[in-house]
Amino acid sequence: MINLLYPLLSSDVSKSVSDEELVDLYLETQNTAYFNLLYKRYSGKIFGKCISLLKSESLAEDATQDVMMKILMNLSKYSGKSRFSTWIYSITYNYCIDFLRRKKKDPSVYVDDFIENLDVEDEVEDHLLLETNVNRLKVILEDIPTGDKTILLMKYQDEMSIKEIGSVLDKSESAIKMKIKRAKQKFRDTYKDKYND
Amino acid sequence: MNNSFKELEKIQEEQFKNNLRNVKNSMDGNLEFISQFTHIIDLYFSKLMDLFVNWSGGSSDKPEK
Numbered sequence: 597m598i599n600l601l602y603p604l605l606s607s608d609v610s611k612s613v614s615d616e617e618l619v620d621l622y623l624e625t626q627n628t629a630y631f632n633l634l635y636k637r638y639s640g641k642i643f644g645k646c647i648s649l650l651k652s653e654s655l656a657e658d659a660t661q662d663v664m665m666k667i668l669m670n671l672s673k674y675s676g677k678s679r680f681s682t683w684i685y686s687i688t689y690n691y692c693i694d695f696l697r698r699k700k701k702d703p704s705v706y707v708d709d710f711i712e713n714l715d716v717e718d719e720v721e722d723h724l725l726l727e728t729n730v731n732r733l734k735v736i737l738e739d740i741p742t743g744d745k746t747i748l749l750m751k752y753q754d755e756m757s758i759k760e761i762g763s764v765l766d767k768s769e770s771a772i773k774m775k776i777k778r779a780k781q782k783f784r785d786t787y788k789d790k791y792n793d
Numbered sequence: 794m795n796n797s798f799k800e801l802e803k804i805q806e807e808q809f810k811n812n813l814r815n816v817k818n819s820m821d822g823n824l825e826f827i828s829q830f831t832h833i834i835d836l837y838f839s840k841l842m843d844l845f846v847n848w849s850g851g852s853s854d855k856p857e858k
Contacts, residue, residue: 628824635820639813640806647805653812660816665823726796730804733797753798 615680619671631668638681639664642688645749649692649742659695663688678760685754686764689746696742720780725752728787736786744779751776 613621615634622630642663646656667684674683725748728736737745750756750764762772 635817639816640809641802643809643813643816644802644805647809653809656809657812657816657819660813661819661823664816664820723794726794726798728797730797730800733801737801749798752796753802 720784744782747779
């Protein structure tokens with residue numbers, strides 16, 4: 597059987613070619629080797645996000661497969677206006693959020709902000725989150741609501757801008773700032789409850 | 794500045810390598826099926842169309858000038 601996902605390209609080539617170039621090469625040649633490189637680069641990251649949000653290995657496997665197929669089928673629609681990583685993470689987050697909404701596993705995912713007019717000045721500094729011990733970070737992320745977790749992953753793991761997060765979640769920039777502030781506060785409160793620091 | 798979120802991402806990538814193998818195998822299967830299906834359509838679609846035209850009383854032969 598032809599292995600469609602792992603034809604080989606030399607590792608030198610695979611490291612030096614950007615995501616956007618690989619997309620162009622795949623669209624020009626339809627050679628699956630180019631998509632395989634994108635798969636290698638991102639499947640682990642996509643799986644990590646899916647398991648964080650869906651909390652089940654088998655659901656995360658199915659979600660990763662569906663997301664990767666969706667990416668493959670829609671590569672021609674990638675316009676290059678945003679980073680490729682932002683584009684595929686937005687597909688991943690939207691897939692997981694839609695899944696959770698359908699299953700109604702976590703209503704917090706679709707609760708709208710009611711505090712949009714509050715002062716958006718940050719009270720929790722970024723370094724408190726970024727320098728949290730990894731094991732503790734994992735525990736806290738498992739404990740906080742999915743909506744808060746999603747926004748923290750977008751901001752600190754994927755390094756998306758406020759504008760990019762807004763376009764993924766279809767919210768205004770001020771709403772996103774508010775959501776980030778609330779998520780950081782939730783993170784800090786959960787940390788204090790768990791570790792008394 | 795240290796970024797624990799990125800560290801966690803790397804740890805998860807290592808931790809779930811087996812799951813990714815399952816995903817890869819499953820995608821391989823799906824893509825192989827799509828590829829075979831497309832191949833079959835390529836091969837037989839024109840013949841099916843000819844058959845349909847014949848059934849409906851037409852002819853697939855080109856008209857003589």
